Amino acid sequence: MQLGELEKQVLQYLWNTQEADVKQVHAVLGLTRGISLNTIQSTLDRLFKKDLLNRTKQGHAYFYFAKVDRDALVAKLISNVTSDFVDEGEHSLIAAFSSASSNLDDSQLDKLEQLIEQQRQLRKGI
CATH class of the missing domain: 1.10.10.10 (Winged helix-like DNA-binding domain superfamily/Winged helix DNA-binding domain)
Structure with a gap:
């Protein structure tokens, strides 16, 4: 999209x-x-x-x-773009996010770390 x-x-x-x-x-x-x-x-x-x-x-x-909030739309757009270039199981998406994070300041990196931890907790069903 x-x-x-x-x-x-x-x-x-x-x-x-x-x-x-x-x-x-x-x-x-x-x-x-x-x-x-x-x-x-x-x-x-x-x-x-x-x-x-x-x-x-x-x-x-x-x-x-x-109908969708901003975060959900951004996630959907990222998924749509990356699906054209990243094969399942490939790590280039992780590398791209890592590269993009070089422009983030410490508070933004802290927030990213917090969001990653929330995703881990959701996967564990906590």
Whole structure:
């Protein structure tokens, strides 16, 4: 799955606001960038069809909200990208994460270590 720049911005907006209709999203993202209401509507519909948004009808308008949280989406995108390059059991994914972690500061590395430990505990059923 690939996401365009506008799709990422819409998701970011919905993660921060919880729920919005097309006019609200357009007022924040469209007007300032010269993007039409129809483009925002199409973007919301694409994200809905990609199963990243849910929507509820209220009157004549749909209100959209994120179906997946940011962390779950990032994990899904990483998995999609790496599955094209990494064979099962291969360690290049671990090497890539190790390389990427060279840009992290100590507090970020501590947080990563904490998250890894949480995953270990989940696997053990604790």
